Amino acid sequence: KEIIDLDTIPHVKFIVVGGLKQKEIEAEAKAMGIGDKFEFTGYVPKSTLKDYLKTFDVFGYPLAQYHYGTCDLVLQIAMASGVVPIVFNNAMEKLFIKNNKTGIVVKDKKGYVQAIINMYNNINWRKELSNNAKEDAIKRFTLENLDNEWEKVFNEVLKYSKVSRKWEVSRGRWDINKKEITYADVFLESLGHYGGAFRYNYNAKTFADLIFSQKRIEELAHIPSWQTETKGSVHNYYSYFPDDKHLKNWSKIMKEELK
Template sequence: MKILHISAHLGGGVGKAHAALMEASARGRGKVARMRHTFVLLEPPKDLDYVARIAAAGGRIVVAPPVEEIPALVAASDIVQVEWWNHPRLYALLATADLPPMRLALWTHISGLNAPLIPERLPALADHTLFTSPCSYAAPNLEPVIAAGRERFAVANSGFGFSPIVRPPARAPLRCGYLGTVDFIKLHPEVFDIIDAVDADLRVSFFGHLDPLGEVAARAAGMRHPERVRFMGYASDPASVLRELDLFLYLLTPGHYGTAENALVEAMSLGVVPLVFDNAAETSLVRDGRNGHVVHDADRCVALLDALHRTPSLLDPLSARAAADMRRTRTPRATLRTLSRVYAGMMDMPRRSRDFAAALGVDPRGWFLSTLGERADVMGATQRLMGRTCAKGSLGHFHACFPEDASLTALGLDMRP
């Protein structure tokens, strides 16, 4: 079975997921081991690590081919899988290229619960849509298409844990940390107020890229107790960092775009107990009082941190269950079984032409607006998507990819530096 993956790139979560899946498939036997995977990347990769791992496991990598060569790759494949998030180059290829009939799988790497949304007409074009978290079933703009054919949807987890370890009991002082995107597009805006308000002398290490001139650095510097926060930079070996923590302080903003939450899965797989807000993506993984703590507001979070700092042993039973739950549910083999089942069912389907332009729009302005939804306030939503920056899927990102496109200028935002 020949699977063609179309992806903007193979960095971040999507690259990590496919590297793990390819390596597990190469070690396996049976149907999953007999698949042949080709990855078309629409832009040159900035980080070659995952690309190299995929290639070493038998994947074929095609980097930024001329658009006119892609239809032949589609025609030669049994199944085309679009690795979907709202990357401008994915829109441009699908909406403008003359692609032949295909069997189409869609693997979404954003939750779709908040902007950026999964364009509501896109799953209707797919033979099968795969979510990376069950939370995406609640995406408000997808309710009609899911209701019309729920059998065409499934969950294929893309976040996988590490091998379990034997952890010593948690002891004082509590070792607390965060690993992930160090930006308020992901972090909860009150995270530093919460750390400041704890009576105990709590110390929290943040691992991830930090803009020293950005809002996160400024807010941390303005704390009453700035010494409680340490910015440790990018963690090239997440497992070694996470092994040294007792509590994973994963406090995310309610409107974040995350779905698989790789860092949360990895932390829990090593027995690091998570403390999260009750956002949908996090609560699909964390069960309050079973394998972690879920809080509704900042006051409850502060009180819980004080209690855990006084009595770290409260974490021990949750730690064991967190590791066991991830070992049972968040593995490459489990996802491979899901993909194998979906692909086998799709092979009985005919190849069909797809009108992507009708589903996505015909120009960059339409493509960007499809991420906001019909009820969205354009100006407000673009600010939430960091409109003046080049963060992924933002208006700035679209403008960077299509700098001369007049349709983006028509949105009325000045994109000059």
């Protein structure tokens, strides 16, 4: 209800493709009295995704402000399919979309609602943006362009002098008596200095240390980038290595904090 004016567009239909949050979103929609406005497809193979996109007038993509996306594939697919994207002015979206040319970029929820109304009321403009989005995506998101951009990055990196890399574990800064590297060690190593709360908990010597570090981990649980089940989060590591006691504990702490 916050991103659509049901009085202006009474026959609106939301098609939600994907299954990770389906039950949660479906329950929320029903609780708000708009369950009939939604169609949930569940998981669909990528090969059939284009069949759904063909039925879309616009591609609603209101991501949270501090999301971690940098090169969103689904946004590329939508644009290449000629579906007009409507997004917030986050860093990634602004890089992808030329406002009022290949899509609509808005500042807030009010602007989002108005953008959808404008697309509903102006079919010709929507068709123009659709054609522009498709043309721009096909030109920009090609293997040739991708290859050229990666080559630029590699050439830039090769200019730097080689340096010797050593794990913190091997330097004895976590546990000097450790003989084997655990999966929790790998997780901590991947975080670098951002893993302070987990490392403090890992090395806790007293009950007070455990309580203090747990509070810090609970604080992290409220940050969206730490809540994801993928992208190298503690939940991601725990899903692959469920027997690691530290990963199990950290994942449990963060999830229970959000209940």
